[in-house]
Amino acid sequence: MLAQQDAFEAERNARMVKAVYVYEAPLRLWHWINALAITLLAITGYFIGKPLPSLAGDTSTQYLMGWIRFIHFAAAYVFAIGFLGRIYWAIVGNHHARQIFLLPIFNARWWSEVFYELRWYLFMVREPKKYVGHNPLAQLMMFLFFTIGAVYMILTGFALYGEGLGEGSWADTMFGWVIAALGGNSLQVHNMHRLGMWVTLCFVIVHIYAAIREDIMSRQSLISTMISGWRMFKD
Amino acid sequence: MTETFYDVLRRQGITRRSFLKFCSLTATSLGLGSAAAPQIAHALETKPRTPVLWLHGLECTCCSESFIRSAHPLTKDVVLSMLSLDYDDTLMAAAGHQAEAILDEIRTKYKGNYILAVEGNPPLNEDGMFCLQGGRPFVEKLRETAADCKAIISWGSCASWGCVQAAKPNPTRATPVHKVITDKPIIKVPGCPPIAEVMTAVVTYMLTFERLPELDRMGRPKMFYGQRIHDKCYRRPHFDAGQFAEAWDDEGSRKGYCLYKMGCKGPTTYNACSTVRWNGGVSFPIQSGHGCIGCSEDGFWDKGGFYDRVTDIKQFGIESNADKVGGTAAAVVGAGVAAHAAVTALARARNKTGIEVKQEEH
Numbered sequence: 001m002l003a004q005q006d007a008f009e010a011e012r013n014a015r016m017v018k019a020v021y022v023y024e025a026p027l028r029l030w031h032w033i034n035a036l037a038i039t040l041l042a043i044t045g046y047f048i049g050k051p052l053p054s055l056a057g058d059t060s061t062q063y064l065m066g067w068i069r070f071i072h073f074a075a076a077y078v079f080a081i082g083f084l085g086r087i088y089w090a091i092v093g094n095h096h097a098r099q100i101f102l103l104p105i106f107n108a109r110w111w112s113e114v115f116y117e118l119r120w121y122l123f124m125v126r127e128p129k130k131y132v133g134h135n136p137l138a139q140l141m142m143f144l145f146f147t148i149g150a151v152y153m154i155l156t157g158f159a160l161y162g163e164g165l166g167e168g169s170w171a172d173t174m175f176g177w178v179i180a181a182l183g184g185n186s187l188q189v190h191n192m193h194r195l196g197m198w199v200t201l202c203f204v205i206v207h208i209y210a211a212i213r214e215d216i217m218s219r220q221s222l223i224s225t226m227i228s229g230w231r232m233f234k235d
Numbered sequence: 236m237t238e239t240f241y242d243v244l245r246r247q248g249i250t251r252r253s254f255l256k257f258c259s260l261t262a263t264s265l266g267l268g269s270a271a272a273p274q275i276a277h278a279l280e281t282k283p284r285t286p287v288l289w290l291h292g293l294e295c296t297c298c299s300e301s302f303i304r305s306a307h308p309l310t311k312d313v314v315l316s317m318l319s320l321d322y323d324d325t326l327m328a329a330a331g332h333q334a335e336a337i338l339d340e341i342r343t344k345y346k347g348n349y350i351l352a353v354e355g356n357p358p359l360n361e362d363g364m365f366c367l368q369g370g371r372p373f374v375e376k377l378r379e380t381a382a383d384c385k386a387i388i389s390w391g392s393c394a395s396w397g398c399v400q401a402a403k404p405n406p407t408r409a410t411p412v413h414k415v416i417t418d419k420p421i422i423k424v425p426g427c428p429p430i431a432e433v434m435t436a437v438v439t440y441m442l443t444f445e446r447l448p449e450l451d452r453m454g455r456p457k458m459f460y461g462q463r464i465h466d467k468c469y470r471r472p473h474f475d476a477g478q479f480a481e482a483w484d485d486e487g488s489r490k491g492y493c494l495y496k497m498g499c500k501g502p503t504t505y506n507a508c509s510t511v512r513w514n515g516g517v518s519f520p521i522q523s524g525h526g527c528i529g530c531s532e533d534g535f536w537d538k539g540g541f542y543d544r545v546t547d548i549k550q551f552g553i554e555s556n557a558d559k560v561g562g563t564a565a566a567v568v569g570a571g572v573a574a575h576a577a578v579t580a581l582a583r584a585r586n587k588t589g590i591e592v593k594q595e596e597h
Contacts, residue, residue, distance in 0.1 A: 049544060049545045049557075049558070050544070050545060050558070051477060051479060051495065051496060052477060053481070054477065054478050054479040054480075054481055054487050054492065054496075055476060055477045055478055056478075056486075059472050059473055059476045059478060060472070060476075062476035062477055062478065063475055063476060063477075064476060064477030065474055065475050065476065065477040066475040066476070066477075068477075121575070123578060123579075123582055163463060164466070166461075166462065166466070167451065167457060167461045167462070176452060177452065179452075180452040180453060183533060183534070184452070184453045184533050185503070185532050185533045185534055185535075185538060186463075186502075186503035186504075186505075186532070187500060187503035187529065187532065187538050187546065188534075188538060190503060191539075191545070191546060191548055191556070191557045192557075194545060194557035194558070194561070195548075195557045195560065195561055197561065198557065198558075198560065198561020198562065198564055198565055199561070199564070201561070201565045202564050202565055202568040205565065205568050205569055205572055206568060206572065209572040209575070209576065213575075213576065213579060216583075217579065217583065
C-alpha cells in the first residue's frame with residue numbers, strides 16, 4: 001500500500017523511480033514476528049516485575065501471573081529461535097541480511113559516512129544520502145542496540161528461566177553460568193534484565209521515529225520496504 | 236586407637252536405639268532414603284572421628300547459635316561429639332595459650348586430615364588489624380590453619396560472601412574466605428545464619444562419605460541450595476494466581492497471599508527455608524507473614540530495599556531502580572525524538588524552496 005503510494009507520488013512528480021529488492025521474504029517475516037515478540041515480552045515483563053492489582057476469589061480458579069509468565073516465556077522462545085533463524089539468514093541470505101551482524105569498522109569511508117549521517121540528523125547537512133540497505137549510522141545503532149541487546153536479553157533471560165526449570169535443566173546447563181558470571185546474585189540479574197527492557201524501549205522509539213522520518217525526508221522508502229522488500233528511490 | 240563416633244556416643248550415654256534413630260533421620264534429611272541409614276550407622280561405628288577446627292573471624296556468632304539449636308532429638312549432643320570439635324573459641328572450655336596450643340597440635344598430628352570450619356571472615360585492611368585474636372590478625376591464623384586442612388566449610392553469609400561487615404563501603408575490607416584461601420576445597424553454607432539442620436547435615440555428609448557434597452556453581456551444596464525459596468514456597472499458588480498482599484495488614488496479607496509485591500526475595504534466594512524451615516520445622520519468615528530478605532545471597536545488604544521487588548541499584552551513584560532509570564531514559568529519548576521531529580518539520584518547511592531551486596538547476 002505504502003509502496004504504491006510512494007510510486008504514485010513519484011509518478012505525479014514525474015521523476016524516475018528506481019527500485020531495488022533489499023529485504024527478502026524470510027527476513028521481512030522475521031522482522032514483524034520479532035517486533036510482535038518484543039512487544040509481548042516488554043508488556044508481560046513489565047507486569048512480572050510490577051504485577052497487576054491483586055485478584056480476589058478462589059485461588060484455584062485464577063492463573064493470572066501464571067499466564068503472564070507463560071506468554072513471556074513463549075514470546076521469549078519465539079524471539080530467541082527467531083534470532084537464531086535470523087543468524088542463519090545472515091549466512092544464506094543476501095548481503096543486506098548481514099548488515100546488522102557485521103560492522104565494517106576498519107573501513108574509514110564507512111566511518112565518515114556514519115559521521116555524515118550523524119550530521120544529517122543534527123541538521124548540519126541539507127541533503128541525505130541514499131542507501132540500499134541500512135544507512136551506516138542506522139547499521140551501527142542496530143548492531144549496538146538490537147544485535148548486542150538481543151544477545152544480552154537472551155543470555156540473561158534464559159539464565160533466569162533456567163532458575164525456574166531447575167538445576168540440571170537444559171536452560172540451567174546452557175545459560176546458568178551467566179548468573180554466576182554476573183556475580184551470582186539472581187536479584188541483580190533480574191534488575192539487569194529489566195534495564196535491558198528499557199534500553200530496548202529506547203531503541204524502539206528511535207527506530208520507529210527514524211524509519212518514519214527517513215521515509216519522509218530522505219526520499220526513499222523505508223517502512224514499505226520492510227513489507228514489500230523493495231526500496232524505492234523517489235528522485 | 237582413636238575413638239570412633241559410635242564409641243563416643245555410647246560413652247555419653249546415648250542408647251543404640253537413639254543412635255539408629257539419628258541415622259535414619261540423617262539419611263532422610265539428606266534425601267538418601269532409608270537404605271542409607273545402615274551405611275551411615277556403619278560409618279559412624281567404624282570411622283575414627285575427623286577433627287574439626289572452628290574459627291571465628293568477623294562475625295556475630297549467629298551461625299554458632301543456629302548450629303547448637305539443631306532440633307532433631309539428640310542431634311545437638313550427637314553432632315558436637317561426632318565432630319571431635321577440637322577447637323572453637325566460643326564454645327571450648329580452654330582459654331589463652333592452652334587453647335591456641337590445640338591449633339598447633341591438630342595441625343601437626345592430623346596434617347591434611349582435618350576440617351576447617353570458618354564462621355565470619357577476615358578483614359584485610361590495615362594488615363588485618365580490625366580482627367585480632369591472641370594478639371595476631373585473624374587472617375594470619377586463618378592462613379596458617381588452612382594450609383594443612385583437608386577442606387574448608389564457610390559457615391554463613393560472612394564466610395561465604397562477606398555479609399554485613401563487607402557491605403558498602405566495607406571499611407575494614409572484610410573478605411570472604413574463598414578470596415583469601417584459594418588452594419583448598421571450600422564448601423559454602425550461606426545464610427544469616429544458615430539453618431541448623433543444614434549445618435549438621437552438611438557436616439554429617441562430609442564425615443560419613445569423606446567427601447564434599449555436590450556443589451552448585453557458587454560452591455553451595457546442591458541438596459540444600461539447589462532450589463529457590465520461591466520454588467517450594469507454600470504461598471506459591473497465590474503467586475501463580477496473581478494474589479498478592481499489597482500492604483502490610485491488608486486483606487491479602489491476612490489471607491496469606493504471596494508477599495512478592497512486598498519485596499519478598501524468595502524468587503531470587505537459594506536456600507532450604509521453605510522445605511526444612513526453622514526451629515525444628517516450626518516456621519520460616521514467609522510463614523510468619525514477612526517476605527524473605529535473601530540473607531543467603533551474595534551482597535544482600537547492598538541490593539536495595541527488603542520491601543521492593545524492583546530494587547534500587549546503587550551502581551548509578553544515585554539510589555534508583557531499573558524502572559526509574561529506564562523510564563527516565565525512555566522519557567528523555569521520547570522528548571528528544573519529539574523535539575527532533577519538530578525541528579525536522581521546521582527545517583523541511585523552510586527547505587521546500589531550497590529543493591525546488593535545486594530542481595531548476597537540472
